[in-house]
Every structure is written in structure tokens, then in C-alpha cells.
Amino acid sequence: MFEEELIEKIDELIEKHREDFLEDLRKLIAVRSVQGEAKENAPFGEGPRKALEVALEIARKMGCETKNVDNYAGHVQFGEGGKLYGVLGHLDVVPEGEGWETDPYELHMKDGFLIGRGVADNKGPSLGALYALKIVKELGVEPKNTVRIIFGTNEESGFGGVQYYFQKEPYPDVAIVPDAGFPLIYAEKGIINYTFKMKFSGENHHTKILKFKGGTASNVVPQNCEVKIETQKVSEVEYTLKNFKPQNGANIEWKISGNTFEIKTTGKPAHASTPQLGVNAISAMLEFLTRLDLGDEWNKAIKVLYHKLGRDHHGEGLRISGKDGISGELTCNLGVISMNDEFLEAVINIRYPIFYNSGMMTFQIKEAMKPFEVEVGKDSKPLYVPKESELVQTLLSIYREITGDYTSEPMTMGGGTYARAVPYGVAFGAGFPGDPDSHVHQANERIKLESIPKFIKIYALVLYRWLKEG
Template sequence: MNEKIDKIVLSLKEEMFKEASNLVKIKSVQSDPAPGKPFGEGVAQALDYALKLGERLGFRVKNVDGYAGHIEYGETGKLFAVLGHLDIVPEGEGWSVDPYGGIIKDGYLWGRGAADNKGPTVAVIYALKAVKEAGVPIKNRARIILGTDEESGWECVKHYFEKEEKPVYAVTPDAAFPIIYAEKGIITYRIRMKRDLSSSGKIKVLRFEGGDASNVVPQSAVVELSPVDDETMQKLKTFRARNNARIDWSTENDRLVVRAQGKSAHGSTPEKGINAIAALLDFLRDLDLSEDVKTFVRVLASKIGYETDGSSLRIAGRDCVVGDLTVNLGTVRMNDETLEATINIRYPIYYSEEMMARQIKEALKPLDVEGEHHLPPLFVSPDSELIKILSEVYTEMTNQPATLLTMGGGTYARAVPCGVAFGPLLPGREGTEHQPDERIALDDLVTVARIYAQLFYRMLTLWE
């Protein structure tokens, strides 16, 4: 360990906390594009803030057409990169603090993006600052690449690497320590059915919507029905969701509004959440609805419903590296033209995506199914040079063995020739990403910065 660099990291921690807080205050949820702002105003503000921070700290920075940017140190040699992202999922409901307050209290930084991924990205920036300030001679280059579309479609890094070189090795502080050497394949399927407004049914569905994103377990969902009859009310009063989602309702004139309240979780671990959409599908499946809505509800309820393992889709399975396939029913929407839902699937490394897609489309007939946002699986050999370097740095800084892990989440490690996820979640810590009251311990941010400072030192000065 370079003790000089480590002491500098500790001296910068209060400044680091302040800048991480400032970045959390920017609501960088994807919105309508504008010139030079392909993912909307808030995302562009976050990218601009982070690049200006890098510039203030004495680094070269570059904005690549508003899609992404980088902070760079070093002039020659091999390129090592750290990839973070500045976009966030919507805040959702259930917060005890302002999700965009950048609040620091009780030893934590609170807010959407505090852990995923603004706080860790700022920690990495200050890790590189510590190496620069130490004045050690370097022979390689380091880039902190700032993505802006990680939560939605990865168009940011696709565009970035069309314009910029790819690193030899890279890591991302967007998962967990010690080292994530394998990640499941990820694909979102959009499920649609055209409306038939002439189809008959005793009860008309006026509104049906739930969920914020395909990769988040939906915490809330709502359906509006008309007319309100005694039979429907009796079913509602006796209905109990099998996943323990809370059901409440209200009536106004001849309309019944039914709400389901569940629990959000990351789409990679849908079994940890309570899916509000699944609960409403269960309630609706026995009602006398118009034929189009009835078909849509029946297929989704019978082939997905409360399940998170794909059993009824006939795609359930596992492999010896990353484990079980998972399915998250993320969103549902309707209008006068279409009924639509999205599912997010995390599949084992040795699966055939082509065969899986064929089976899903067959199982969900007569609904239309289209795949989008596909990320193939990631696997980096445990015997690789990158894994060896990361293991040595992690063990040196924590005095703990660098256990190799796998995950269902998807990180920017897949965007480069050889990359893995490395932090920020320390062993035994609770993951709060994509949930209400997202937060990260200030002490853990310091640990991330300390580990990454030594990693930068190793890659900039010793890597051959």
C-alpha cells in the first residue's frame, strides 16, 4: 500500500462527501431529449457537473456529444478505465427523506443515486485525485468514464466507444466487493396487445397502470373499473393477494379504483420484492372484463403472475456459475389503442437467448412479444491478470480474502473487452439501490476511495 496516497484520500473525505451530495441533488432521470442532451435536461446537468468537478481537480475532461464523458490522467501507456454512471431510476414512493436532497445524516448519504451510482463515482474521482496529488511517477493512463444511460438502454457507452478507444482493462463500482467475475444475461421483453374497443364485457377497465421501469419490482399499481356492482365488490372484499400486497379501494359515482401496494426491489432480485402488478392481475383474472383486456390479464396472470423464476413460461433453470434465471414483471400500461407490459429477465451464462425468446413468444400467445435492451452474459476467467490485480489490492486494503462473486445485475463491465464489477457494496452491507431511502454509509464511501486509489496507483505505476 502506498501510505502517502492513503493519507491524502482521508484528507479529502469531507470535500468528497460534499460533492457527492451536490450530485445527488440533480434529478438525472431520463427525460425528453434536446440538442446536445440526448437523455434530457437532468442527465445533462449531472454530466456537466461531474466533468466540471474533474476539471476543477486538475484533470483533462471530455464531453462526448452529451452521451457520456471522461476524466483522464496520464499521457502515455496502456489505458485502464473505471466506468460509473450518473443517470438514475425514478425515485418512486415511500421515502422518509427528500430523494433529491443530498442529505447527510446518521453517517449516511441519502438520496436516489447515493449508492447507484453517483456516490461511488465521486469516490473514484477523489481516489484518482489522491494519486495525482501524491505526485508519483506514472507510465500508464487512467480514465473515469461517465455514462448517462445505464438504467435504460446503454446508448451512452455504445456511442462513447464509437468515438473513443476501449481500455485494456476496466472495472465499475456499480455492484459489490470483492469481485464480480460473472453476470447473467439481461433482456427486456415488451408485451403488447391491440385493443378491441367493441369487445363486450360486464365490467370496463378504464385505467390499468403500474411500475416505473422494467428493472424495478413495481411497488404500486392501480386499476379503474366501471360499473361498480355487488359481485365485484364482494370479490374485492374477500380478495387476498398471495404475495401479501396491500389492497385498498375507493368508489366515486359509478367507478371503482383499486390500488395495490407492494415493495420495490432491484429487477435482478425480484424475489426480494412484492409485485403490485401481479396482485392486481390476480384480482382481475376472475372478473367479467371485455374480451381484449380479459385475454391480456389471463395470459400475464397464468404465465407470469407471482412467479419470479419463469416456471410457467417454461424457461426456468440455472447453471453452475451464476445460478437461477429470474423474471421481473416491471410495468403495465393501457390506452385506447394498446395494452402493454414489460418483463426483465436475467438468464444464466450457458443459456441460448434465441431459444429462450422463441419459447417466451410461444407461451405468451396471442400477445405480441418483442425483445429489447439485450445484454449478453459476462464471464472473466478467475485466472486472468485483471482478477489477480484486483484480488491483491482488495486483500491488501481490507485484510479479507477476495472472494469471487456472480450477480444477476448488469454493469458496464460488459461494455469493454475485459472488465468486471468491483464494489461499492461491502460484504454484509444492505443494498438499497432502486429502493426508497437509498443510501450509502460515509465510511463505506471512504473505503471505496481508499481501495480505488491503490488500484489506480497499481495500474498507473506498476502495470506492465
């Protein structure tokens, strides 16, 4: 139990720094930190490098000790010696996509929400952890241990930043990650991307695809997909379009120029860990293309992609569906498709249950996707920290004491956080039970304004306890 005087003092400091927090968040949101082309001193592009620079500068102005590890990641430190505790957040974001009501890189306030790309995932909570550290310092704590707020720069595309960081810096003994929900996440599914490629002989056929492009990232349900077709059967293709309605509810539109069709499907984006909440534009396009005669090679490729990947969210077409008693069902998201002069390429993102055998799953996928060439991405192994562990119980007790919520229980999820990048850690906040959807990985990403002081208080008390422990 924490003393009432301590909690009141933390509340006062949070209110004192409210406007400073909003101004610093505005600075971070203004940086379009989507992964880009690697350059000298910018391993994940200029955006993530700039976001790290801005975050560390904010910390330095607070009087904190900082370190930039070659622009892969950086940390803010308080204390020396004792145990090393970590809070791992990330400053990179997914592409903004379409459908925003405001500029995604300007912080807006509307109807009790802050809106902008990264406010929830993960610049807002990461900055909240930094302000929690600032508040603990201002309380005059004499640290018996060390705390580091660690900022990564490519969480959305592979964890390479923190992996490099931990080659140079020690792992924390214990860590939390403010990149999910309260009370906490004690298990995360495994994650693998698979890329499927098929080369074509260039057979001459009356209807052929000139362009095929959909999706922005494997971990986002694709909102848009575009195809350009050249055909000698204009009336037949037009008739098919007029009489086609995607089964998943996506919208389809087209325009004709001579014997060329430009076709676009529009769905609804969602996080790849919950593909059932989105509407997949690539799946809708594949369904339409199965209605056309594109020649033997293309007909076979389209049918394999649609029937094996495009008709379900749980790997049933691949015959890998299943679940366990802790983390639930496997999910499969067809996230990206593209083509060039030589081949067609598609990428899926799979979140598999924590007790699955990923090697056997990969074997089955290769069999199911013939004749496609299959490239297997990095296998991000599942995370599991038992609910009975000291870490889970300590964090749970702090959350319950501050919120009065004794009914919500630790959760599992399909999303992957930096908790799996350290030996012993869990995702802890920053979303609260019952909060409206934050639209993560979608247009109009948002965070509830009144939730911010609550999660800063919780993080401040966690850091306070860590620093005071003997």
C-alpha cells in the same frame, strides 16, 4: 504488497478531502438525473446532461483534463501513452418512487449512512473513483500509462451513452466498474426486456377497464399499480374486493364513485435482478382482475399475463426456468404495465444464466405468450471473466491486502454493469461484504459512511499500480 508509507499517505489525503467529497456528492445528488425526453445537446434528457456537466466541472476544479463526448458520456484523464485503463461509472438514476423519509435529491446523513438517490447507485462510487484519481495525482505519480474515469449517462436504461462514447473514443485495455460489490463480480447474467402488446376490439361488456398503469421501469419491481373500472355489477365487484387478499402480500385499497372503482395495489420495490426481495404490485392487481368477468378478450389477456408472468420470479410460467453452475437461476420481473385506447402493454425484464441460449428462450416466450404480440429488446450478453485471470487475481490481492478479508470470494450476479460494455473488465466494489442493504432502486437509498474512505483507498491503490506499471 504496497509500502506502509504509501498507504498512510493515501489515508491522510482521503481524510484531508473528506468534506470536499461530501460537498461534491451533495451537488451530484441534487441533480434529478432520471432519463427524460431527448433534446438537442441532451440525448437522454436534461437531468443526465446536467449530472455529466456537474461531474466534469468537479474534475476540472481538481485540475484534471476532461472531455465531454456530445453529452452522451465523458471522461477525466490522467497520463498519456502506454496502456489505457478505465474506470466506468454512471450518473443517471432510476425514478425516486414513493416512501422516502427525506428529499431524495438532498444528501442527508443519519445513523452512519448517507441517504439520497444515487449515493450507492452510482454517483457516490463514481465520485469516489474520481477522488482516488485526485489522490494519486497528489502523490506525485509520474504516469507510465493512461487512466480514464468514464462517466455514462443512461446505464439504467440501455447503455446507449457509453456505446456512443466508444464509437468516438478507444476502449480501455482493462477496466473496472464501481457499481456492484467487493471482492468483485466475475460473471453477470444476460439481460433482455420483452414487451407484450394486445389490441382489443372494443367489445361492449358490463365491466370494463378504463385505466391500467403500474411500475416505473422494467428493472424495478413495481411498488404501485392502479386500475379504474366501470361496471354495471357494482355490488359484485365490491364483494370481490372485500374478500380478496393478494397471495404475494401486497396491499389493496379502493374507492367507489357511482359505478366506477379506482383500485390501487401497493407492494415493495426491489432491483429486477432480485425480484424475490420485492412485492410486485402488478402481479397482485392481475390476480385480482382474474376474479372479475371483463369479457372474453380481457379475460384471456389477464389470465395469460397472470399465469405466465405474475406467479413466479424464475420464468416457470413461461417454461424457461433454469440455472447453470456459475451464475445461478434465471429471474423474471414483470416491471411495467399500461394501456391506451388501442392496446394493453406489459414489459418484463429477464436475467438469464451465462450459458443459456437466448435465441431458444425467445422462441419459447413467443409461443407461451400467444395471443400477445412480442417485441424483443436488446440482448445484453452475459459477462464472464474467469476467476483465474490476471485481472481478477490482481484486484482480489489488492482488496485482500487492504481489508484483511481473505474469506470472501469473487461473485456472480444478475445485475448488469458497464463491465459488459468493454472487452475486458469486471465490476469491483463499491459495496463491502456484510454492509447493510443499500436500498438500491428503492426509497431511502443509502451508503454506509465509513465504507467511503475504504473504497476510495482501494481504488487509489488500483490506479497507482496501473499508472506505475512498466
